[in-house]
Amino acid sequence: MRRLAASIAAAALVVTACSSGAGDRPTERARAASSVPQAPTPFVATRDLRPNDGPNILVVTTDDMRWDELRYTPNVRKYVTSRGLLFENSYAPNPLCCPSRASFLTGMYSHNHHVYSHEKPYGFGAFDDHLTVGTVLNQAGYQTALVGKYLNGYGRQPSLVTGASSVTYVPDGWTDWKVSIEHTWPKGSPYVGGTYDYTSFTQNVNGRVVSNRGRYSSDVVGEQVRSLVGRYGKADHPWFIWATPVAPHFGGPGEPDDPPNYRTASGYLSRFQTPARPGWVKGRFDSSLRRAPGVRADGRPEEKDISDKPEFLQKVPEMVGVERQRLLQVARQRAEALYAWDVQFGRIMRTLKKTGQYEHTVVVFTSDNGYFLGEHRQRTGKIKPHEPSLRVPLVVAGPGIPHGVRYAPISTVDLTATIVDLAGAAPLPAQDGRSVVPVFARDRPWDVPVVTEGLQHLDRSHAGGFPQGLTEMGLRTGRYAYFRYSTGEGELYDLFTDPLELRSRYDDPAYASVRRDLTRLWKQYRLCSGDACRAPLPARYVVSDADLAAQVAKDRRARARYYG
Incomplete structure (x- = not known):
């Protein structure tokens, strides 16, 4: 902790120039699994960790959250934004779940880690995860955990590291691994669902397949993070937890109030996919959220002339009234799913306080990419390189971090470098980003693209x-x-x-x-x-x-x- 305060103070001078009870882990780097999960493989305690006086680090990465959707997360505002830094220029260089998460894990742009998509051959199966931010932090003395979503295709595609099934595969570097899996389960299997089923969030928990059928996935992730915070706090080593809820990404099960797809007179199909939400949150934003953020209030076209855009964008027709109304339903359901997660986030913060760890924990809240909600005629989606897709929320709070706003740019790969810097760990060997720890003390210009x-x-x-x-x-x-x-x-x-x-x-x-x-x-x-x-x-x-x-x-x- 003293090291963190010293590093932030030193940064102010140079910014312009420029364990016991630690959990379980597998005895081998990876294991194969058949389509029907086998009995759990024996685990052994994590090896002794080296001393480290760094802060605990909690990184929460939501799925497909826009930068302007922080308004639906009052606990994030209460526990992070109100006492920490809001980064106004935060970007996901490859705005798609799988490549963005691979970039955070490695600190590399996607042209270097080669995960370009969620589909074969560029999804999880293309990812070399033998050395990640989890590995270097664990080597530096941190207890490490990943809770929630990993990379698209995990569980379906074989591991690049082992060449075998990834259903019960656990990469190196993680003290605890509680990650959702995607898999085609055989008929009669007790396991159903997967990452994008909000009420059947099947997980690989330290090499063992666990069904969470009937439980809302944000509740599962929140409860597991709180349990780890309580357990890790009893050890003599700091911890790093990467919590990755699925909200507000669309996912099942389907609900009666979901907006149906719409086919225009010209044959263009608009798809309006939404996240499932618990019943208690439905309707919460109906009075305050009157239209999607990328829809004009006066009813005029969102972008009447798109002749300046590439051909593939010029083919997209203007929205009609029924589409704007359905897009409003998408925006409301996304807000509701985010709020449901925010309730869990508040409980995690209160657990930190109850266990005496709140003042010693750096909390980072961000998203893997942004999302279109009407801009440039894009009903929904991402991938495209415009601001609604690229820009993501980022707020950071913790010991030695002041309250305020920063305008210096920070990308996903910079966030990785920052986490490694905060932990006093050795940089990842092929790290493309740069730490923004110096920016905590003083803003800096946009001098690197x-x-x-x-x-x-x-x-x-x-x-x-x-x-x-x-x-x-x-x-x-x-x-x-x-x-x-x-x-x-x-x-x-x-x-x-x-x-x-x-x-x-x-x-x-x-x-x-x-x-x-x-x-x-x-x-x-x-x-x-x-x-x-x-x-x-x-x-x-x-x-x-x-x-x-x-x-x-x-x-x-x-x-x-x-x-x-």
Whole structure:
């Protein structure tokens, strides 16, 4: 704890320059499992941990939560935002569950860890998880646990590390492993459901398959985290818990008030998928949430002219009234699922207080990616490199961390570097991000770009410069958003004049020199690794923290004017 306070204090001077009872773990790195789970494999106590006086670290990563949905989490505001730091420019470089989580685990961009999607061959089965943030923290003396969702395909796809089934596979580095699994269970099996069944959240608990049928998954995750907090707090070593509830990602079981899909007159199918919620929370936001955040209050088209967008976006028709109403139902159900998790989060915070650990624990609350709710004609979804998809909530509180707002950028890979820094652990060997611990003490400019990436199913692909598996790569700087697609198309937005990304300047002669510069920088950063990802931008593309604050205010005003 003293080390953390000292590191934050030291950062203020340099920011401008730039165990016993610890739980169980498997005796082997991994095990195979048949389609019907076998009896539990014997476990042995975790090896002796080295001394570490660092803080406890709790990271909560929700699933598909937008940055502006923090309003539905009063306990997060009470226990974290009100006493810690709100990061206004927080981004998920590859805005999709599986690659984003792999980036947090490794500290690498997806072009380096090669998890590009949730589908074969780029889902869990492509992930080398023998060395992750859990491993290095465990080696540094931390008790470590993952509770909730892991990577899409875990349980269905074989482990890259072992080549065998992943149903009961537990990667190295975790003292406790309580993770949902996806699997096709044989007829008659006592196990059903999986990650996206909110009332049948089947898990691998330290190598043993456990059914949670009939229990709401957020309640399961919350209870398990509280149990670990109580147990770990009795040991002489700090702990790291990564809690990953599924909310507000859509999932079953289906409910009578779910909005049905809609097919437009032209044949376009709009899908409106929602999360299941407990009965007690239904209707909670009906009076306060009157339309989806990406829908205009005056009924005008969300984006009437999309001729500046790539061809695959131009094919998307404007929404009609019935779609806007169904999208409102999606937004309300998402808010309800988040609130149900927030209740569990409040109970975790009270457990920290009751056990005397609250003042010694760094709490991080974020999401794996954002989500469209009407913007750019996108009814729902993610992956695409625009702000609603890329931008995620991030609030941090704990010992030595002041209360306030920070405008410096932080991406998923930077968050990994920050966690490792807080723990005093050795950096991951191929870490692309940089720690923001110095920013806790003092803000810094946007001087390093965020590399954006994605795999979209495009109709054609011919442009060079894209590794197999990626169809979009771009750069997000303090002022500009620059994206290129494997179709040869691109987008360029001046966020100082157009914070809502309504008019691409990719083919605008007035921005020709900017496009040339950003094309050159794109070639420099697109396949970066390690130090190359942290190389500073040219001075003319560096944006000061004061200008970033002004830009955030401008963004809010533009959003209020446009959406009402």
